[in-house]
Amino acid sequence: MKPSVSSLYQAVELQQEIPPLIIGERANANGSKKFRELLLANDYQGCLRIAQEQEAKGAQVIDLCTAYAGRDEILDMSTLVQLCASSLKAPLMIDSTTPECIEQCLRLYPGRAIVNSINLEDGGTNLRRICRAAKQYGAAVVALTIDEQGMAMRAEDKLRIAKAIHHLATTECGLRPQDLLFDCLTFTVGSGDTSLNDAAVQTLEAIRGIKSELPGCLTVLGLSNISFGLAPAARKVLNSVFLHEAVAAGLDAAIVDAARIMPLASIGEEDRRICLDLLYDRTEAAETSPLMRFIEHFSDKEQESQEGGSDQNKTAQELLFQKVLTGDKEGLDDLLAMARGRMQPLEIINQVLVPAMRHVGELFGKGEILLPFVLQSAEVMKAAVTLLEPFMDKTETSSGPSILLATVQGDVHDIGKNLVDIILSNNGYTVHNLGIKVPAETIIEKARELHVKLIGLSGLLVKSAIVMQESMPQYREAGLRMPILLGGAALTPKFVAQNCVPNYPGPVVYCADAFAGLKAVQEFEQGTLRSTVYDSQSAIQPMKPGVKAEVHRDNPVPQPPFLGQRYQEDIDLQEVLALVNKQALFRGRWGYRRGKMSAQEYDALLKDTVEPLYHTLCQQALESGWIEARVSYGYFPCHAAGDSLLVKDGEQEYCFSFPRQAQAPYLCIADYFKSKKDGGDIAAFFVVTIGPRFSEESAKLYAANAYHDYLMLHGLSVEITDALAEYWHARMRQELGIGTVQQTSADGVITQGYQGSRYGFGYPACPDLEAHRPVFALLKPEAIGVSLTENMLMVPEQTTSAIVVHHPQAKYFAV
């Protein structure tokens, strides 16, 4: 019968038909950091997984070693031996030098194990005891060529010790030759120590000696010692070449990292020759030593393999950190399973994932990465937390302060608030997102009920800034004292400091973006959060651009094609898409800014990533019918009266009151229209919408934590809406006979390279949304699915309105 070892499930021959027998070395507290950390965390399941992983990678026997300072070796070993016995198909190698531990393990193991190891270090006391146990339980034994003088370096000493052990084991202890596996203990050829130049030669020679002089005995080798001290990628090659040589010399089994053995055929001719030169210490005719040649030869390869990402040298934590950083979800579940082997789920979140997100935030702050990539990182973070949640107690999901978020009453814009949610919740905070149009009463009630530590309020509109201001006393009266963070396009530090801070006893803080929100929450944790302060001395007053010229009153009034209101739903979407302001979309909405990139790098980003994304999304939008373009528009007789414009629709007259600039040139939209005395004028209005589909689709993406795609789709929808407004504005200019050139691209649109202007309600020239009341009376856009909130905001969000002014001097301005 051929010498074999066995587990509960199978027998494995020690002399494989194609040698060597592969013994996995990673379940070793001294040889594997990963295994040690799992063991130190008492994570026996994690330790078992390492054993199983090696089995999966081709190990035929698994070496198990738990000897580590401060550990109870017998307890660790007996626990793991039992776990492995039932879970591993591969037989075990019990790696210990403690006789008690070995005896205990052999007693527990239901198959035929290998004991690793015996030697003559103490003259034979332990050897005898272990060999008797091996005999009693029917185990094989690894014998190291060590005696009282230490590890044998020369082949003849190795052989001499092997013979001595052989004699003791077979004659005194009753073991058979085939029960013994001699390990001739190789030394490294990579240290530069000239006395070890022939270490490989001595080992190979000893193997040959044992095989010829101790018939029936087996040989085994801890292979990787040969390359100790050399670079990892080079070691892999050298180990593999050495293994081949050792097998040729008669080696039966090798203790290796099964995953790191390369087939000889995959090693190139030159690599092989350089390895052999080193192993056999071939110095003839060469100017440099074989070791120097080896190091030089493999130094290039080392770099390559590092660039290629030598993942095996990295821990699961490092790889997880990398996954978050690069926004890559591939293989996340496996990495998390490995990380869970050595850490608690909450530790993974707080010690690996959150620091990774912080790092991402810092890189964003430094302009090193762009918002879309931050969102991809957040997606990985979210996915990781979702995968970890089943392993966590409900109560331990977050340790940091909880934050309530809401878009204020009357406002439906939630992209800004949702970005804050994404950034905060993926930096380890608990976020309660109450959604849009949330009344102050609800915010107060929920803040109390959920015991939140901070409140974050958001809103895009000018009106929303007012709502925030007005709700401050309400929060104060309700007894709230927690900090309130404010964000939104219409807010300024000045407004927050002067209009909001004085009316609330807690800190009120202006946040320019989601990262400012994160910073505020971090400051709160550190106890350094303070209300926004506005210093009028140092503050920069933004300029108010505008044409600084008297408005002429002698321009001709164009002839409208009809008077009154009409609907239009037959719209060529390709022409609309051609007007999409891609610069504003890519750089502004999507956040693909050039930042620190060179013009070439940025062009490559646009060409390889952004443009293809844009085309894919547009195609998807067209094919899925997401763009439901509808227009209501009309032309009406009117006349200016001071700052007001009086618009007639049949018998009905509507008054639009426009604000006037407080400084030169004191512009007001009404100035562009003739008074009654001058013969009156024509006012045009439109409401355009692309319908609710985009909002529905992006809400789905947000709910599915597809943050990146959510931002992309939302941004696209806003710019398509604006393109539709431009498209229809061009159409109306044509109908009025002032649009001589047809608008076919966004280029001229940006700088208003045409006669006339459109002023959107709620925008800088006429910020008051109250104007929507007469606009809706004139255009009745309810029929195209557009309605108003109580704060005069149009729904769906992808809707825009304007007054179209034909006056040649009319250009954008801000009051």
Place this chain on the structure above:
Amino acid sequence: MTMQNTSEHTERYICVNCGYIYDPAQGDGMNNIPAGTSFTCLPEQWVCPMCYAKKELFDPLD
């Protein structure tokens, strides 16, 4: 002329909010900025003449 024709003086900048391009060769009449003013020399309180975005919302273009 002793002024160097380096890219810094002539580099155009684009508003990421609306796409307006500030070209030093043209200046910005809406904000009374004379031609020949490089982007970096624009005053801090300068804003996009189209959408009022601040200077930090501009990307270099060339």
